[in-house]
Amino acid sequence: EGLENVAKSGVERSELFPQFYELYMNAGFYQAGSNVLDSMIKLTPERKKLYLRSATAKGLLGEYGKAEMILQEAIRRFGPSVEAYSNMGVLKMQQDQHKKGEIFFRKAYKIDTTRDDALLNLGNCLSSFDSKDKKREALGYYNRISKDIFDGMRLDTVVAKLELELQN
16 A cells, blocks of 8 residues: 555655665565665665665675675775775674684775774674784774774773783
């Protein structure tokens, strides 16, 4: 009924894709949200953010291979970016491929060493290793993150845990 009303109103369905995407994703209907993103990419392949969102949706569905292909396409079309490499790192971490995740988070950080999100992702990845050297490096990154973000992310608990682990 809702789509019939849209058709009667004269509004193109494609104009409503962003709203459909938000509704589906917020409701946890990731497959539907992913399908909408696929349609949006076909209509407007020049929009980089669509590729990043699509990869995230595919990752939520466990479609890691598809997500990685989408990110590779984004890098090919738009060039390397903190966002694309960070998303690739997250996908690797979701698959328990921490060493590969580290590679992508380091690539993201290398692009822009001032980005708190790049520091946070790299720190989170490094803190997941058993290596005390990697944990020390993670602690150093956490200590460089803006205190505004630090407080909002409850990193004080993570930092305290790391400091305790490094004492032993």
